[in-house]
Amino acid sequence: MEKETMIRLEGIKKRFKTKAGELEVLHGVSADIKKGEVFGIIGLSGAGKSTLVRCINLLERPTGGKVWLDGVELTALNDKNLREQRRHMGMIFQQFHLLMQKTALENVCFPLMISGVPKAQAKERAKELLELVGLADRMESYPAQLSGGQKQRVAIARALATEPKVLLCDEATSALDPNTTAGVLKLLKDINERLGITIVVITHEMSVIQEICDRVAIIDGGLIAEEGTVEEIFRNPKTKIGQELVLHEGTNREAYTGRLPYCYRLVFKGGSENEPVLGQMMIETKGVANILAANTRTIDEQAYGQMVLQFPEEKELRNTMIKYLTDRGVVVEEVEYV
Amino acid sequence: MFKEGMLELVGTGFVETLYMTLASTIFAYIIGLPLGLLLVVTDKDGIKPVPWLNAVLGTIINIVRSIPFLILLVALMPFTKAVVGTVIGAKATIVGLLVAAAPFVARMVESSLKEVEKGVIEAAQSMGASPFQIMTKVLLPEAKPSLLVGGAIAITTILGYSAMAGFVGGGGLGAIAINYGYYRGQQDIMYMMVILLVVIVQVFQELGMKISKRTDRRL
Ligand SMILES: Nc1ncnc2c1ncn2[C@@H]1O[C@H](COP(=O)(O)OP(=O)(O)OP(=O)(O)O)[C@@H](O)[C@H]1O
Ligand SMILES: [Mg+2]
Numbered sequence: 001m002e003k004e005t006m007i008r009l010e011g012i013k014k015r016f017k018t019k020a021g022e023l024e025v026l027h028g029v030s031a032d033i034k035k036g037e038v039f040g041i042i043g044l045s046g047a048g049k050s051t052l053v054r055c056i057n058l059l060e061r062p063t064g065g066k067v068w069l070d071g072v073e074l075t076a077l078n079d080k081n082l083r084e085q086r087r088h089m090g091m092i093f094q095q096f097h098l099l100m101q102k103t104a105l106e107n108v109c110f111p112l113m114i115s116g117v118p119k120a121q122a123k124e125r126a127k128e129l130l131e132l133v134g135l136a137d138r139m140e141s142y143p144a145q146l147s148g149g150q151k152q153r154v155a156i157a158r159a160l161a162t163e164p165k166v167l168l169c170d171e172a173t174s175a176l177d178p179n180t181t182a183g184v185l186k187l188l189k190d191i192n193e194r195l196g197i198t199i200v201v202i203t204h205e206m207s208v209i210q211e212i213c214d215r216v217a218i219i220d221g222g223l224i225a226e227e228g229t230v231e232e233i234f235r236n237p238k239t240k241i242g243q244e245l246v247l248h249e250g251t252n253r254e255a256y257t258g259r260l261p262y263c264y265r266l267v268f269k270g271g272s273e274n275e276p277v278l279g280q281m282m283i284e285t286k287g288v289a290n291i292l293a294a295n296t297r298t299i300d301e302q303a304y305g306q307m308v309l310q311f312p313e314e315k316e317l318r319n320t321m322i323k324y325l326t327d328r329g330v331v332v333e334e335v336e337y338v
Numbered sequence: 339m340f341k342e343g344m345l346e347l348v349g350t351g352f353v354e355t356l357y358m359t360l361a362s363t364i365f366a367y368i369i370g371l372p373l374g375l376l377l378v379v380t381d382k383d384g385i386k387p388v389p390w391l392n393a394v395l396g397t398i399i400n401i402v403r404s405i406p407f408l409i410l411l412v413a414l415m416p417f418t419k420a421v422v423g424t425v426i427g428a429k430a431t432i433v434g435l436l437v438a439a440a441p442f443v444a445r446m447v448e449s450s451l452k453e454v455e456k457g458v459i460e461a462a463q464s465m466g467a468s469p470f471q472i473m474t475k476v477l478l479p480e481a482k483p484s485l486l487v488g489g490a491i492a493i494t495t496i497l498g499y500s501a502m503a504g505f506v507g508g509g510g511l512g513a514i515a516i517n518y519g520y521y522r523g524q525q526d527i528m529y530m531m532v533i534l535l536v537v538i539v540q541v542f543q544e545l546g547m548k549i550s551k552r553t554d555r556r557l
Contacts, residue, residue, distance in 0.1 A: 057464055086466035097461040101479050101555045111465040114475065142555040155461075162465065 003034035013064030040213035090159025094171035129157035149180035355510035362435035369440040374447025399441040426507035450484035483554035490546020
């Protein structure tokens with residue numbers, strides 16, 4: 001079943017005027033984000049991720065292209081109507097951006113008050129939301145009295161106050177430690193599943209994408225390099241940047257990006273328990289492969305192991321080895337040598 | 339040491355000084371606060387950029403601020419006369435003080451408001467807040483501690499100006515110091531006024547800082 005579109009980006013361009021001249025950061029980005037999905041946008045620092053997400057709620061006016069939210073073209077609206085539409089989109093930030101002089105409760109009330117909800121009613125709703133994010137006991141605390149994870153939870157509650165259709169998250173977990181990150185991501189996934197809110201996640205960490213996203217777009221140099229389901233991208237990243245991001249964390253990145261000849265990338269289901277296949281292969285084919293990088297990942301509760309190996313120079317032996325692996329269900333693909 | 343009636347004179351001076359200072363501070367804020375807000379809002383990075391208005395306001399403020407206070411006071415005399423009917427005494431001084439202090443207050447307010455993190459303003463915008471809502475519900479409340487410190491500085495500065503106004507017929511402690519101390523050579527009276535002024539400045543400064551600290555939720 002084809003899902004309906006929630007956010008539609010069409011040829012988004014953004015050019016900044018700087019002292020050094022004009023700088024085009026986005027060169028025409030198009031994307032279709034479906035209702036109810038968690039859509040990831042990943043890229044290296046400076047790729048234009050924040051700029052792109054800020055173009056979705058028009059905190060940044062695109063210099064070209066169009067943005068639609070649930071069938072309404074935002075780029076065609078006047079200020080007043082745009083403000084109206086923005087209430088359908090919550091946003092959370094890396095640095096939380098809470099009102100420092102207001103309590104958690106008042107922070108969550110804020111978007112309700114500005115949209116004209118009576119105070120008592122706003123308070124009721126804010127309390128419910130703070131309970132939802134697990135902060136029932138910290139309602140009267142000021143942001144300065146809360147930990148990073150708690151602040152982000154307040155920010156999430158605040159973003160959800162106006163019952164938005166979409167939640168935009170710009171590096172929402174980048175300022176948090178791994179444990180706190182896991183908690184916040186779980187909360188976001190929960191919100192997506194229970195409330196059906198479409199979520200757009202901006203990150204530079206593949207682990208975040210794997211944790212909660214359904215589909216992902218890789219942005220590089222102001223363009224979408226590739227796009228697909230998380231599983232597709234993970235199993236078979238087609239672009240160099242995709243390969244780099246997938247195998248990035250804690251691995252030998254240089255080897256991976258193809259500085260060595262005869263390198264192959266292996267992906268096998270089942271994680272590390274399948275690694276004996278490799279040993280078997282080396283014993284049976286008498287070919288030795290050099291492990292350059294290896295890791296295990298979990299996508300949709302399915303473990304995947306992946307490795308980058310350097311194979312021997314003789315073509316025949318190499319082919320025997322590869323055949324041995326592919327026969328046993330391992331995906332093998334050559335890493336382009338440059 | 340003092341002649342009879344001296345205590346009464348000083349008492350009146352003290353009350354006059356407080357009256358001039360507080361009244362002109364209030365008036366200066368009535369003008370300066372909106373002006374400061376306008377400066378921040380119409381800035382090129384502000385929530386509603388209006389470059390020409392920003393430039394005009396900035397220029398007027400700079401011009402008024404660059405005129406030495408005593409000269410401004412004298413130059414304003416015709417205006418003062420038209421407004422309060424006289425050019426001497428406490429009431430007349432208030433007019434001069436508020437004209438001199440309003441641009442100064444505007445700049446202080448501007449700098450306080452600019453301390454509010456841009457991200458917080460953006461968060462409010464992302465929720466659909468209008469520029470007016472951002473002014474009243476984000477900028478002013480978030481900058482409150484800094485505005486209070488600014489208020490204390492403004493009061494003490496205006497107090498200093500009010501003492502200076504004694505030279506051109508203003509009332510209060512400054513006038514007593516100048517009339518008795520300077521013109522009649524009664525140094526003890528002059529020193530007493532100086533001490534009194536110092537004490538008042540200290541009290542306002544401390545009070546302002548204390549209130550600001552107490553109400554600041556950033557710990
Ligand atoms: N207001 C601005 N004026 C000028 N240049 C800008 C502005 N905002 C962003 N840029 C430039 O646009 C490029 C992309 O920035 P952006 O913040 O979108 O990157 P990012 O992918 O979010 O990076 P990070 O992971 O570091 O947050 C950068 O080169 C940045 O310097
Ligand atoms: Mg960014």
